[in-house]
Amino acid sequence: MVNLKQLSELARDSSSSGRKTLVEAVTDLFLAADDSEIDHIALLFGDIVLRVLGQLEEEARVALSARVSDHPHAPHDLMVRLASDSIDVAKQVLENSPVLTDEDLASIAWEGSMDHLGAIADRGPLGENVTTVIVGRGNSQVLAKVAGNEQARFTPDTFERLLEKAQQHPIVQEALIGRSDIPEEPARRLIPYLSEELRKRIKELGTNNTLIQLLAERAAQEVQAQMRDLGSAKSRAEMLIRDVKSRKRPIDDAVNQFAKADRPIDLAMLLAEVSELPAESVTRVVFNQGDTPLIILCRANGVTDNAYKNVVKMRSKRLQLSGKAMTDAINRYARMQRAEAVRALAAIKQRGGKAS
Structure with a gap:
């Protein structure tokens, strides 16, 4: 394990390989710190890495991200920088870091790529301000991820917008039917757009009693409508045939x-x-x-x-x-x-x- 004197020596090497070695060494120091010194070491770790992060090649940044992405004491500013990097660097931090706040995630979601949104949509829990941005910007794949995330929370308006978009995207519908918390009225509006295959899936999954009940109600209504239409069509046909036979038409x-x-x-x-x-x-x-x-x-x-x-x-x-x-x-x-x-x-x- 390196000491502070050795770190100072490593810091003098400004080459690409030297910066990589410095970051690896200070990361080792951070990960090995015990509870009594973690706060002090975390400050040192964050200060050093942030100073040289822009000089690291992507491969080194990916390795750094993988090592510290889920650490509860990782420096906040460093995690935000890594989460805003290319998706290869950011993915594990976005999915796992407990340091990132909802405000951080919402900001990154506003500016990041669809891959960044997808990584955020997979994590939990997700607050309402984050899902509002994701639903507003996301493509069908991202929407399917956030719709299927049981730990994602939505404002009523955001959930309404998600349902509206789901009408055009079966992949989002499929994700929604697995949720157990869809309110009755939104669920009622979703039912008409579901394919027969998805309706069968709802019954097989058995996770949402509201959807199951609404499907049963709709099936009964469709049978009644078909019977009415059949009777009405038959009556109209008989009347038309009578008119033709009597030469009225x-x-x-x-x-x-x-x-x-x-x-x-x-x-x-x-x-x-x-x-x-x-x-x-x-x-x-x-x-x-x-x-x-x-x-x-x-x-x-x-x-x-x-x-x-x-x-x-x-x-x-x-x-x-x-x-x-x-x-x-x-x-x-x-x-x-x-x-x-x-x-x-x-x-x-x-x-x-x-x-x-």
Whole structure:
């Protein structure tokens, strides 16, 4: 272990290697100090290292940071300098130093890189003034870190801002669902943006009863809404079919609406009603790969070429038709004459209404 006389001798060497040796020696002295002398040695250590820190190569500063980053008596000014250095030097100090205050961290967060923010976001505890800066400046990776830090505390306004940003970033949502302290109202606003995978994760984790309860409520509401929509859509479809059959509306109105909404069953019901054929038979026609019976039913009832194109598009999604197959189907419809289709429909009815 070096003594003060030896330190004085080392201090005379102004070369890069000499400065490195001096810092290593004084660091050894600091780390070996006992409780009775730590305050005095810490002052000496800080004074010497701060004087030569700017002359040290980054490798030496990284080594220094690693040795003293978690020391409870490390000189405050030195820790702030190291924490403000390049991220390779600063990372361990930002993550571990008990000497840095929230004011120090907030100041570094205002001016540092995203890597500096990320290192701060990982440490705990974090005060509200620090998280306010992090949430204001951070990218999605930084936000995910601070959102997943259970020891991070937020003001209500900062938490609201974090939730707003989380809506656009699934990585932040994933971090948030692991927290146990999300208030009910913010959690309620978060739920609609969660993917099915994250909703499953919430149930698996079981860490946030508020989120679990809200998911259950939303699932029940969605089922009720689907039932209402289904009933409403069915009623509207039935009314539209009645209007077409009574000639209050053209058949193209209904065909276009059902095809664009991807409702093949409603289209089948429409064609069955206007053709006076069994619904079961016509439903098979709509879903069959072969389209001749469907062409007959549509053309015989006055469906125009443009409306039939929408029918082809709807079928292509379900039957995975190629572009060429779709074009061929449209051309076949264009070649079918209505008089020919009317005769074919009459023949279908004569043989018992079997359209397929």
